[in-house]
Amino acid sequence: MPSTPPAVVTVTGAAGHIGYAALFRIAAGAMLGHDQPVRLRLLELPGAVSAAVGTAMELDDGAFEQLTSVDIFDDARAAFDGTDYALLVGAKPRSKGMERADLLQANAAIFAEQGAVLNDVAGEDLRVIVVGNPANTNAAIAAAHAPDIPAERFTALTRLDHNRAIAQLSHRAGCPAREITRVSVWGNHSASQYPDIFHARVAGRSGAEFAEDRAWLVDDFIPTVARRGTAIIETRGASSAASAASATIDHVHDWVLGTPDGDWTSAALPSPGVYGVPEGLVCSFPVRSVGERWEIVEGLDINEFSRTRIDASVAELADEIAAVGDLLPA
Numbered sequence: 001m002p003s004t005p006p007a008v009v010t011v012t013g014a015a016g017h018i019g020y021a022a023l024f025r026i027a028a029g030a031m032l033g034h035d036q037p038v039r040l041r042l043l044e045l046p047g048a049v050s051a052a053v054g055t056a057m058e059l060d061d062g063a064f065e066q067l068t069s070v071d072i073f074d075d076a077r078a079a080f081d082g083t084d085y086a087l088l089v090g091a092k093p094r095s096k097g098m099e100r101a102d103l104l105q106a107n108a109a110i111f112a113e114q115g116a117v118l119n120d121v122a123g124e125d126l127r128v129i130v131v132g133n134p135a136n137t138n139a140a141i142a143a144a145h146a147p148d149i150p151a152e153r154f155t156a157l158t159r160l161d162h163n164r165a166i167a168q169l170s171h172r173a174g175c176p177a178r179e180i181t182r183v184s185v186w187g188n189h190s191a192s193q194y195p196d197i198f199h200a201r202v203a204g205r206s207g208a209e210f211a212e213d214r215a216w217l218v219d220d221f222i223p224t225v226a227r228r229g230t231a232i233i234e235t236r237g238a239s240s241a242a243s244a245a246s247a248t249i250d251h252v253h254d255w256v257l258g259t260p261d262g263d264w265t266s267a268a269l270p271s272p273g274v275y276g277v278p279e280g281l282v283c284s285f286p287v288r289s290v291g292e293r294w295e296i297v298e299g300l301d302i303n304e305f306s307r308t309r310i311d312a313s314v315a316e317l318a319d320e321i322a323a324v325g326d327l328l329p330a
């Protein structure tokens with residue numbers, strides 16, 4: 001029987017918190033399936049290569065059946081050579097006194113360079129997920145520097161926000177998460193995002209029924225989901241890592257292996273100009289994966305309540321892109 005060729009998966013920032021939580025689940029088959037051999041490439045800054053080597057030693061000790069190799073790099077060109085999946089996690093964290101615009105600039109430079117390198121050396125079927133913040137704009141910048149790769153292959157992580165919305169709704173409804181479908185996260189992975197439950201199904205009931213309690217929706221559900229990242233930092237003393245790693249794996253898993261029948265998920269993709277989102281902004285939409293391609297769920301009725309919130313988050317995305325305009329190719 002012919003053996004399945006290994007998939008090449010490059011993880012940047014591999015020695016960081018999210019990388020450490022993601023790598024072992026990727027090696028165990030949670031991302032691409034238990035029958036898919038995987039070659040892992042770990043990209044780190046030179047100062048963190050030793051930590052990545054230690055992580056590789058632990059991966060070795062896992063004796064994972066489908067893990068074919070683990071290689072460590074501090075050079076993007078070598079790490080991305082022929083890669084099929086680029087998980088762009090590595091980014092500069094926001095330091096004390098740093099303005100959002102400074103963070104945008106610092107990280108935009110990293111993603112401009114990585115987009116250009118991916119364009120030159122990545123595999124033909126490359127798929128990219130940007131996790132490093134500001135994830136949506138970093139993905140837009142990487143895509144802009146990779147003119148030979150279809151822009152739709154560049155995505156950003158909002159699955160964590162999607163999963164957070166399901167968790168909050170399940171607490172409200174007193175039902176397990178598996179009984180909740182068709183939640184949508186719109187906009188930016190930031191406090192301006194809009195988790196939308198109007199089209200959701202909640203244990204056989206309509207999400208719109210839950211949305212009728214506007215006090216709960218406006219003062220509890222939406223801010224709890226949208227500010228969950230900050231709440232985790234304040235409570236845990238570090239930003240979410242295991243849940244972000246898990247959501248990253250969910251994102252790639254569903255992209256490649258498909259979303260469940262009758263459901264959809266959320267992912268940030270370059271807008272093709274639907275739902276009033278200007279073309280090219282990397283915006284979170286409700287999506288299904290069909291034949292290993294994301295398709296935006298079209299034709300949803302957007303009420304006034306939702307419209308206002310989607311527009312506010314999209315305006316923030318447009319401002320972010322404008323702030324890094326000097327790093328976009330002319």
Ligand SMILES: NC(=O)c1ccc[n+]([C@@H]2O[C@H](COP(=O)([O-])OP(=O)(O)OC[C@H]3O[C@@H](n4cnc5c(N)ncnc54)[C@H](O)[C@@H]3O)[C@@H](O)[C@H]2O)c1
Nearest residue numbers: 013015016017018044045048090091131132133157160244
């Ligand atoms: N989109 C989301 O839902 C989401 C959720 C949580 C965290 N995040 C973001 O993910 C990123 C990583 O989080 P973390 O907790 O793993 O951070 P971390 O600081 O623990 O790890 C980041 C790692 O990236 C490396 N790195 C920095 N620049 C690099 C570059 N140019 N190339 C390769 N590696 C590089 C660092 O050396 C470090 O090891 C942060 O930007 C964080 O804000 C996003």
Ligand SMILES: O=C(O)C[C@H](O)C(=O)O
Nearest residue numbers: 133228229230232239240
């Ligand atoms: O790292 C952060 O700023 C928060 C993170 O994006 C999260 O949503 O948990």
